[in-house]
Amino acid sequence: MITPALTSLCLALALLVPLVAAATELTLRGRALRLAAPLALTAVLGSGLLLAQAWSSAYGQAAVASYLPTLVGPGWRLAWRLDGLALPFVVNLLLVTVLAFWYGQDYVPVGAQPHAYYALMLLFFDGMLGGLLADDLVLLLVAWEVMLLASAALLLRWGSGPDVAATTGRYFVYTQAGSLLLMAAFAWLANSCGSTSPQAVAAHIALQGLPGLRAVTIALLLGFGVKMAIVPLHGWLPDAHAIAPMPVTVLLAAAMLSLGAYGIIRFIPGMLGAQALAAVQTPLLIVALASQVYGALMSLASRDIKRIVAYSSVSQMGYVLFGVAALSMLGLTGSVLHLINHGVIKALLFMTIGLVIHRTGRRQIDALGGLAAKLPWTMAALALGGAAIAGIPPLLAFHSEWRILAAGLASGRPLLGVVAFGAPLLTIAYVLLLVGRLALRAAPERLGVRLAPLSMAASTAVAAGLVLLMSLLSGPLGRWVASLLPNPMGGPL
Template sequence: MQLLILVMLGGLVGIACLLMPPRAARVATVASGVISLGLAVSLIADVTHGPLRFGFLRADSLSVVFVLTAAFLYASAAVYAIGYVNRSAPAGYQRRFLFGLNIFGWAMICAPLVDGLALLWVAIEVTTVVSALMVAVDRTRAAAEAAWKYLLIASAGLGIGLFATIIIYHAGTTVYGLSYDLTLNQMIAAGGRLDSHAARLAFVLAVLGYGTKVGLAPVHTWLPDAHTEAPTPISAMLSGSLLAVSFYAVLRYVQITQLSVGAGFVHTVLIVFGLLSLFIAAFSLLVQRDLKRLLAYSSIEHMGLLCLGVGFGAPIALTGVLLHILAHAAAKGNAFFCAGVIMHKYGTKDIGSIRGGLDKLPWTGPLLVASVLALSAFPPFGLFRSEFMIIAGGLARSSVMVVAALLVLITIAFVGLIRATTSTMFVPARPGTPAAALPRSEPSAWMVVPIVVGSLALVVLGIHPPDQVMALLGQAVTEFGER
């Protein structure tokens, strides 16, 4: 019943928002986000005794990590939206925006909870349609173009993902015959008996297809445009949650394929995609002039890092990957929320026009600096711990050259991030410029609250993650099959 409530709540509240006055819709949205997060947290204890099932729903330790990620950003974006959505905007726009935000959060919570590779493909496709509509919700020319680009590229990728689903189904017919339903238990149980050639092909197609939604190079080209043009709460959910939920689909194929063909082939494919993504993202970060586009390329960098972590194949690296998913959601959500405040304050996303952020934004300025340091894996934030674990796993199981390339590329990425942050936050505005005339204030306390909460979460994950969370990650690694 708990699973059923979790997968119904956001959808029902989203529909209700179309019928409510905007003020009631805002309250309902925040309540839905917070309740969803509470239900997701309660799953941590429930799955310690084994997977939960309810009809076509299934929750285990691995899926709960991604449900936590989606629910946390859903709740954060719901609170942030109270200050973000202009209350003088037409009531129809407010209802439409809150409807989309709730449906988007609902779709991302549902995707890790469906049982089976076919249903997972359907769920990921739903997130594509909903998020594309939300990218274009402001109805500007640039937003419409970004939404169409995203929809076309992501749909092509998911077409490849559907082909992977069909091939892995064919591989399973050697075990179950022509009639079975692709549930995770069936596929994992049959993993060692699947046709190895079909399993290899299905895996490569799944990484390429779902990797389109993850933002892996070379199929990442939709991501910077969509993240840049989407409303800020949606950008945060896209970057911190949607990419992670799509990565969950890749992990399920990893789990099944390595049972059939061994870990070597799987890890090699992931390392290639991971290094390519890191390479493109790191050097792209050096030349960005748009604040949200900068953060979008940072997301590509972190998705490449996740691929490398799984590709290293060590249990400590996979534990680091799962911790990284949680910490990246908080850090990237914070960074986009800060970017939204800055855009509201300065009226621009151009990095060259934003100066004196620490002086003009007494809360958001320092919090953006903290978010960038967190994304750059500085202590005491959670990404320092997770990246340390990933690198330790790489040194234990993989080539020293691969780890060295990883360290060089994340250093280049750090240079790009910190250079933009320094110029916008620490360099004072020149007298006589529009930035110099801005008052020292925050646009809305509602926009700051989720950033503060996210920052506290990052510190907790870095200094001393809750025992229940680490137990969840450890159990997920065990269930995943890494030794």
């Protein structure tokens, strides 16, 4: 009996440690402020160790835990679950968070109040972790809002740009509209199935069906689609990414977007059943294609280098949705794999863009150029990230994109599957434009270059190393993800 107790203790602690650390951050004063970043990093690493312990103590089963059943009501539970579907996302979240925290250690805009900044970052991390681990519909909503509040506060306080308040407001309202749809759908499920546990809901639906299944599916797709920034629900993304300080942008793009996709995978095929998704397959494939193409075109059209990379996320999330909507195990594996790959690559891209902005003081593409000579290592990292996001073999995203596109061809909508092959060409175009202009075009006049803090450069190097390592290991990585995933296309998770 010791093992379940250990598992639930570890899961609870993994979520509590960042919270306690965030509270501790707020008490730091004076010279102790130097400890803000190390403390935050330690908390994330500690949380990661606890999660590893929880996973290993569950011996390959889902690690589950639930607490205080009588205090929370009406009917909902405080329950966490770390299973094969959540694990790749949790690993990705931990990696990206460590990189973002490390990168931000000496990042200038954070300067004045590092303790408040790290407290909010930890809260943001904890909200995302809670969203991945929540084993209860209400709890998921709570985690969703924690994530929103923390990130909105970070944007509002540390954002830079002409209209920080309005952009943050837009981000908040978009996400809140999504949350309200989720809330309505979950309330409906909880009432119809008599439980807020996803497993119980799935079992109930498999046995007795659900009135209004189509409406619930659409509400969930819209609700999670906002977080995933699928066209036409992406309106919050470019501005929010553009104003955020770079470590926050990294977390937004490399980890938070994945949560939207995770929600779709876990709660639509995983809970409502694959037939719920099958009913909306064609429109979903079309929306996914539209996202791929629109995001890439907007990347091509943007002048701000941060926006170029930000719009690329819209396009990449289109791939992910395409893989999910293909309704096959191949597509699903490809999507999960692509989310992990995208997380690491997008972190690397934003980190190099941050280095360029920091070292040159400029962010308009027309005001930059000739950096291959001035910033050779940064440009090498940018080229690596660009090649990776474009899916150039043998880099990692090739393997996941290939799975997604192949699943699209096999999905019974061959026309859409063929059209989808056009999107990677657009990706190559904006990557070439970005890297080519920054690195190779003649340098504009008076473009000075200054040094970057060591932590920024070192963390970027590690991110680049991670991209290379994952490319080398892409075969085993794919097999690992495929072995973890249960088959939601065949039944409830």
